[in-house]
Amino acid sequence: MIAKVRLDMNFTNPGTIVFISAFYNRTGLAASARAWAKTLHQAGLKVRILSINDVSPGVDDIDLALLKSLEKTPLEPPITAVFFHNPSPDWLKLQLPEPHIRIMLTGFVGENIPPDWMDICNQMDHFCVMSNEERLNWLKSGANPDKISVGGGPHLWASIPIEPIHRKSSAQKDVFRFFSLGTYSPNRRWDALIEAYLKEFQNNDSVELYLRVNYPAWHPIPGKPKQDLLNLIATLRKQTGSLAKITIDESLGSRMELMATYDNADVYVSADV
Structure with missing residues (x-):
């Protein structure tokens, strides 16, 4: 099953979303980042991508030209910077136009959350985890309860209506x-x-x-x-x-x-x- 985004939305000046991740390597995270960027763009939002220096040869995404064009999207405040990678002090130093917010997306799973990651996330305006179990682990490790949530965080892009497209599988009928x-x-x-x-x-x-x-x-x-x-x-x-x-x-x-x-x-x- 894949998904498409309805285009009949009337957002009130959401500004530009700056999406920071490893867009050009051959990992699941990079594929997810590319999917995020293309979905947000398809929804009519202004998206600018910033790819970190983690490049693998041979990435042949069908929308590679589109992704490259999103590197040049003009920055229109308010800015929402979304960091989809491991927490790093560099994310706190990134210069952004005012006003802006910084959102950390992390799927770290486990009870022993690195203290430096916790410190970085607590300095963000908001950070998001993928499940309530992860949220509880982060809270036990010292996360600011006012800044953590499950899902997309405090921005209109988190509520984009997604419609599933059901596709008939071509897998073996008996498996x-x-x-x-x-x-x-x-x-x-x-x-x-x-x-x-x-x-x-x-x-x-x-x-x-x-x-x-x-x-x-x-x-x-x-x-x-x-x-x-x-x-x-x-x-x-x-x-x-x-x-x-x-x-x-x-x-x-x-x-x-x-x-x-x-x-x-x-x-x-x-x-x-």
């Missing part, structure tokens, strides 16, 4: 496919996704979890992230007693090949930050 993709790293909830799938479908041989995954090049031990993923699956299978099918696809592929994988799935599930 219901769940699809997820991204870089295997500790700050993503691969464990929660895989465990939930194995528990729910342990006695069902007509479903598949299809993981299209790559591994962080920065890891100091070559091959360890891949082995960690395989060990995780083996451990969770043992714990759940589940034989539900899991397929791991490590190919990068082209944009068209990736779109074909999407089309062959019935449901896309994100484990992103």
